[in-house]
Amino acid sequence: MAGIEPRPGIMDIALYVGGKSSVDGLSNVIKLSSNENPFGPSPAAQDAVRRAVHDIHRYPSTDHAELRAAIADVHNLDADRIICGVGSDEVLQFLAQAYAGPGDEVIHTEHGFAMYAILARAVGATPVEVPERERVVCVDSILAACNERTRLVFIANPNNPTGTMISFAEIERLAENLPPQAILVLDGAYAEYVEGYDGGARLVEARQNVVMTRTFSKLYGLGGMRVGWGYGPQHMIDVLNRIRQPFNLSNVALKAAEAAIRDTMYVEKSREENTRWRAWLAEALAEHGVPSDASTANFVLARFGSPDEAAACDSFLQSQGILVRRVTGYKLPAALRITVGDEASCRRVAHCIGLFKAGAR
């Protein structure tokens, strides 16, 4: 409207497009488009939600002390250095709001998570995209792009949508060589899927310029609850808490997350099933002539011969009631990202891709 204008840069933001959740005319679709846990939330989290319903007339805790204590317990961290958000997206947003603005640069990688550029633009900063090497984050490219305007470097490890990850030594090298005013944000949305990986907590403990984000949306099966958290040096957590709304997380969400993180058996089982069916799916796709990089997350990035073939396969899968994710917006137009579902879903999607490939030949 004439006279009423948003801040410069806001209208340059491309709307985030989530994974499809329905197909016209079909009920009972198999949804493999949003990297959700196929087994849902743990029964303990479901019970906690039912119990928490009785208290929803009360305002929730403002300091999230119980959830932070549970996270600290399970991960052996300092509870004072944990901050909880409405999904890890909100913690990423706090970081952008607190540390970047007009004239600043925010680095993300070629196939990095779409929210990084959106969050940078939302605060008036400039997103800077750096190349990856064969769909793997390249520390040298990131360091080459750093300058005195760089404020944040966002890396997902494992990365979405590629599923690849870089070693601790590489992350450490990156953190060590960043300019003094820059923060390394290690997005660990898929860290739980990697046996023995702490998401970068060790590096956070050792340094003043690294922060880690984590989520309850993936392995914990609580995407609909919207709970995430961050772990950082005390000076950063003190800053982020100043811009966090006091009641950002509901009673129900806090209780669900606390029960979920304490249900370590469920976590273990979900990780094991994922590892098993991810390997099976990757192999089955390879047998049908569809390669993928070794994934460390709960999805595989299936590569097709061309963007047209990927689009045609996506349409065929939809006609069969299977939803996967096109990743053209991630500069991977010839690929489809497929969440590792339960056994039946993995078998079905592999079978249908086999049919598609046989027909296409």
Ligand SMILES: Cc1ncc(COP(=O)(O)O)c(C=O)c1O
């Ligand atoms: C790499 C990465 N980071 C962060 C998120 C945000 O997750 P949430 O806000 O649900 O915690 C996602 C979700 O898809 C993701 O893939």
